[in-house]
Amino acid sequence: MFIAMDKNQKRWNCLEEIPDVSKGPFYCLACNSPVRLKNGTVLRAHFAHVELQHCPYHHEAESLEHLELKASLYNWASKESRTEVESYLADFQQIADLLVVDKKLALEVQCSSLSLERLKERSDAYRSHGYQVYWLLGKKLWLKERLTKLQAGFLYFSQNRGFHLWELDLSKKELRLQYLIHEDLRGRLHYQTEIFPFGQKSLLEVLRTPYLSQPMQQMAVVLDRTFLTYVQQQLFYRHPKWMRLQEELYLQGHHLMELGLDFFYPLCRPILSQNLLQIEEDVEDYYQQFMTYYQSQGIQPVQILYPPRFYAQQKS
Incomplete structure (x- = not known):
């Protein structure tokens, strides 16, 4: 401290x-x-x-990483706004790693794991007292091949960048926006990255990036032509997720292995999680518009993924 x-x-x-x-x-x-x-x-x-x-x-x-990242963000934010480090908010007895006072914006540098219950408690406390909070993740919590339940709790959502989160890299001295985060049916993540070196732009403008007017983003994912073999392996090992789907199809007189790749298309989809703790808006329309678009397109050798506003425009 x-x-x-x-x-x-x-x-x-x-x-x-x-x-x-x-x-x-x-x-x-x-x-x-x-x-x-x-x-x-x-x-x-x-x-x-x-x-x-x-x-x-x-x-x-506190670790070296946590101390140094707080110091870097304090120096960055202080260039443009009144910023407090380790600001004690007595009204709800919480300490913000950094507080941009006039914006009622809390920045939390999270370098270690915490429970989903604690994350929800802290996030809800900020919002219920009129503060906006950004969770910025240290190295141990960076995205890897698969999304953890805790990482889902740090996801944000915007019409221009879809599901996204923020990572801090002390060694490279950069803030990273991981955006258009999708998950394929094998459970692997696909996403894009935008990098912001410490101190080069307004920190507040950087954090607004997902919500600013901007060109349409997109990401290409090549069709997984070995996916049916993967499903066969999952059935062999009796994976609960695929066994449940097989049981549903069996009651309809079908078997998973009788179905072609088009049955599963699109293979890459938006994040589905019960732990979207930072997202207050209803994203159900987005899910429906997403599926409607790709099912109408038919199976493609390369799936081009777009932000939510693209699918909403197709509907209109």
């Missing part, structure tokens, strides 16, 4: 000024328990709880 107060109630921010140890003792602004100033050679100057278990707001020692 970068913020603490001394015995005279003076607030110290190590990103602005590093106090002399003689100014101590220092205390956590949120829980008032003692903290220690650390100013070594590995981590930049910061405060750490003497006994972490006494603070309900800080649950683990």
Whole structure:
């Protein structure tokens, strides 16, 4: 943590000024328990709880990645807006990693796993008190081949970029927008990436990117011609998802392996999840418009994927 107060109630921010140890003792602004100033050679100057278990707001020692990313974002955001680091929001007893005060915008740098329940609790608390929150993900939470339940909880949605999320890369000093996130029927992810180097553009404008007027995005996914073999393997291993579908078809007098590839088309589809914790709008129309479009197109050797506004325009 970068913020603490001394015995005279003076607030110290190590990103602005590093106090002399003689100014101590220092205390956590949120829980008032003692903290220690650390100013070594590995981590930049910061405060750490003497006994972490006494603070309900800080649950683990901060990593180098978390400290440095907070510092980078603070320096970036402060260029254009009044920004606070580790802002304690007393109304709902939560600490925002960064708060763009005049925009009521909280930026949360998430470098470690947390429960979906805790993520929902924190996200709902921000929104119910009139704050917008962006979760920006550290290395351990970056997208890989498959979407985890927790990653689904960090997804946002816009008509111009579809399902998307934000990643922070400390080593490359860049903020990444992963967008047009889709999942094929094997469970593999497909998405596009846009990169924003730290400090080069307005951070607030960067975060608005998915919602700004812009050219139509698109992404090509080659038809998976070995998909039927994959389905056969899943039935052999009695995978629950495919066994359930087989049971439904059996009641209709069919068998999965009698069906052609066109039955499964489109093979690449929008994210379906019960854990879309950051998305308040109803996306059901998008799902329906998406399926209607590709079923009307018929099976294609390359599936071209578009943002939601494209499918809405086809309907009209």
